[in-house]
Each structure stands twice: as structure tokens, then as C-alpha cells.
Amino acid sequence: MKRYLEERVGAALERLGYAGMAELAFEAPKQEAHGDLTTNIALLLAKAAGKNPRVVAKEIVDSLDMNPASVTKTEVAGPGFINFTFSPAFFARKLEGILREGASYGRSTVGRGVKAMVEYVSANPTGPLSVGHGRQAAIGDTLANVLQWTGHEVTREYYYNNAGRQMRVLAQSTYARYRQLFDPASAFPEDGYQGEYIQQIALLLKSELGDSLVGIEEEKALAVCKERAEQVLFDAIKSVLLRMGIRHDVFYNEDSLYSSKKINEVVDEFRSKGLAYDKDGAVWFKATDLGLDQDRVIIKSTGEPTYRLPDIAYHREKFLRGFELVVDVFGADHIATIPDVLAGIKALGFDPDKVKVVIHQFVTLMRNGEQVKMSKRLANFVTLDELIDEVGSDAVRYFFLMRSNGTHLEFDLSLATEHSDKNPVYYVQYAHARIASMLRFAMSEGAIDPATDPSAVVYDVLQSPAEIALMKQILQFPELVEGTAKSLEPHRVPTYLHELATAFHRFYHDHRVVVPEKDISTARLALCACTKTVLANGLAILGVSAPDRM
């Protein structure tokens, strides 16, 4: 649709000598009365041409060579917009292609051959995944999906560290709980993890090893506790992610950066470029040379690196592994580290613009109109697992994806657990199920399946406002997918699907599909089949099921 106009209007601009003076763009007007596509090119050209915008618009329109079978109306409106209205047949004939493409309708090749990585979740195995991780998981996984839809070669990656301070606290907490099983009076560390899951791991250890860890050297006992706790927790993390339909391709261990000396390589390179120096027994990264407001410690005076250094080394690895698009999905609490990492990457000679950081804000849980305060250290947080138990994976994913990344997400448990029609995911799924049911009915009535011979369908009979509105909505899907991939904003998909479902429900209300007139019936069945395809494809991108019955 856009391409068609770009060619025609572009040619007109050439003829008038306006070519290249302003960027030609089309967009869908908000108001139906303004046609299907509009351009502001005349407004942009007016100044340079020294003419009234409406005059310029008139010139362009007069110079246009349009096929009246496709574009039924071209008019100058308002301050100088040019509005184009397409014929219903123009839209209708595009349905044939959608019927043929089916499950791949909406895919594109704009990212073909581009190696992309999406890093998401990346929680250390110190406890169950939280609701916040759930949002990140949904966002990251959907971005990975959408990038695949646009032809990127996608790797889903999970980065973790099982060697740091957090894991030490985990080991200590577990061991303390274990000892308490034998001596209730024994101490629990001040900063230990309070969660009940620690006690369960302790019980597991007791059942496996009895009291054999009680008398032995503490370091040995801690090592056993750490290993077992990590294993249990990582299994739990992977299983929750699997419940959400998420499977990472690579689990990248921070520790490997040390054993393979990648950390040292970064430090050496910084030093050789004069971007690292020693002060107060620590090694500093000269971030101020790269425009940041202060230098940062990368190796503490104790000899241990700060988190910054492995983060930089890890991102360097992403580039060395050949990724051309690096998407990092982080919670808002990690926002501070990003400038350091990007500066580090730049210092090492890589292009920081290839790193796209997607920051998502926090999730607030509401229960009975009250906010549920969550803290990982205290016991009172709702795990992702529990949330899925209550609401189901489809609703969890859909809810997490409904809001734009930068918006705090309010998740109303009381509402979501109602399983009522208030749940927006049902609205979209219902449209899909309704079509599936109707197609079953149509076939049982001996209707012609439009998919058996898409070229035989008489699409031109689709002309009513509801039919046209639905067709237009369907035809926007490929652009939506591309836009989502480009902007890395998954919430666009639920917004779109909701609009599509509305357009369908209206159509369904206005028209009976299975009717005696064969041409009309088949054409409407084709329209329904296309709608179902787009709903299914959109839901697939979200990782939400598209049920055939509800």
C-alpha cells in the first residue's frame, strides 16, 4: 500500500522538480474521513518552494497518475495534507497472498543474515525467580521471537555467576538452616537469605546426607551446600522458564571469563590504551576519558574484580562471537551499569550502538486493592512459579507484555485470578477460538474452504465498512512486526491484537459468514481464515497459545 504510493508520488515529485527536497512519508490518519494513507510532503516542501502548502499539494495531486481501480480518491485537505483512499478491492485482493502464506504471514527478511543475541533473565541461582524476572523473561523471549520473524539469526542467552559473594551468602544461609535442623539454637547469618526455600534445601541435604555435614570443616560443608543449592535452584529456574515456554540457547557462566583469561585481556588492553591506572591499591577504568562523569574501579584492592569488569569482558565476547545486534534486557535496578559497559566496549574498539539495552520498570503486585510489598531477603515475596499457578502462563505472558517497557506494571492478582471476561488475553484468544469454531461449522455445512484454491475466491464482494476495517487491520500486521523488531517494544503486539480482535468481533456481529450465496460465503470465510492466521501469528510472537475452543 505504502510502496504503491511512494512510487506514484515520488514520480510526481520528480516531474515537479521537488525530488529530494524533503522526506516523503505516509502514515495512516487517525480519522477515517481522512482516507487510508496521508502524506505531509506538501507542508514540508512549502517553505523551500516559497509557496502556500495547499498550492504545492494541488500541484502534486494534479501531476499524479493513479489507477482509479486501486485509489478511489485523492484529495488535498486541511493545511495541505494529501489524503488517499483505496478501493475495497485493493485490500480484498491482498487476502489471497495471506491465505497462501499462512503461518509465515508477517515474516520478513529485513534482518536476514544478521546475527542477533538477546540476553534476558540472567538471574544468579540464589533463589526462585521473582515476578520481576517474569516480566523480563516475557519481554526478552518475545523480542527474540520478533527478531526471528524479521529474519535475524537469534541466540537466546542467560548470563549468570555462580562464584560470587551472592553464592557465598547462599551457601552460608543453607548451611545455617541445615545446622538448625540439628540444633535449633544455632545462628543464622545477619545478611542471609530468609526465604523458606532455603530450609527446604536444608531438609533435602539432611535427607541425602544425614548429619554428615555437622562436624566437618566449615569450608567443605559450605562447598557441598553451595553446589547442591545451586543445582536445586537452577533446576527450579529452568523449570519455571519452561512453564512460560522459554528455553535459552546458551547459559553463559561469568566464571569462564576468568578461567579463559578474558578478564585479563580486557585489563591489559585498557592499560595499553592508557585507560586504566592504579590508585589506592585498586585498578581504575578511566571512564572520564570516554565522557562519563567519574572513573570506576574495575579491580578492588583485594585483587577481586568488580562486577563491571566481567560485564565489559562479557560484552566484548558478544562482539568477538560475531553478534551484530546485541539486545540486553535489564530491570531498572541495573540501569547504572550500562554507561560503564558501553564506554568499555567503545574503548575496546567496538560499536556501542550495536548494543540495544531494553530497560523495563518494576512490577507491582496488587491483591485486593492493596500493594504486595516484595523483598527477596524477607520471606514475603510472590514467586513467578506461584504467579503462574494462580493465573496461568498465557495470562502471565500477556499481562507482562501489555505495558510499554518504561512503564511500571501493575499486576492485579485479584483481577487476573478471576478468570473472568475482564482478562484481556481472553478477548484475543476468544476471537481466535470463535473463528475456529465457525470454520468447523462452515465445513460441516459443506462450505468451500477458501484455502484449497485461494485464486478462485471472489474477494471483491467484501465491501462493507466492517469488512474493510477488518481487512485494513490484517494488512497492517507485517508492518507491526517490523516496527516491533525495530523499536524493541513488545507491547505493540498486544495493543495491535486487541484492535484486530475488536475489528473481527464487530465484523462477526454485523455479518453472517455461512450464507447461501457461495461467493459471499467463501470470501467471508477467506477473511475469517486470514484473521485467524494473524491472531495465531501474533499470539505466537507473544508466546501465548491460540486455542481452537474456549
Place this chain on the structure above:
RNA sequence: GACCCCGUAGCUCAGUUGGAUAGAGCAACAGCCUUCUAAGCUGUAGGUCGCGCGUUCGAGUCGCGCCGGGGUCGCCA
């Protein structure tokens, strides 16, 4: 104190990268099922787009300054 995100209908949120008369869901009110799924549809009501300047043909959108909410600022991750 510095930096980042947010502020749009009673509530939760969209707003196509600067376009024409700002939208949806929920809540409220009034209607629509003997006919392919009423988990649906139609209508009514609801707004100083936090406030104020500025940029220009044109601002919810861009810039600056305030106000309010959240977040981050460590030789923690």
C-alpha cells in the same frame, strides 16, 4: 545533591517517532441472543495530556525550568 524512568478519563494504560476533532479496557448508566461461541456487540457519560515558558505552519510528542511519584548513584551484582 547528580543522573534515569514516569505523570494522558474515576482506575489501569495506548498514542504509529512533530500532524487534522487525544483513544482503548475496566468501573458507571442504557440497550442487543428462536439463527455460525453473549468470554461478544451498540450507545451515553467521563479530559486544563502535572504546571509554565520556548522552538514552528502545527506540540500529548521536541528544548529549558519548576511540581509530584518511582529508581540508581559502592573497592555490592
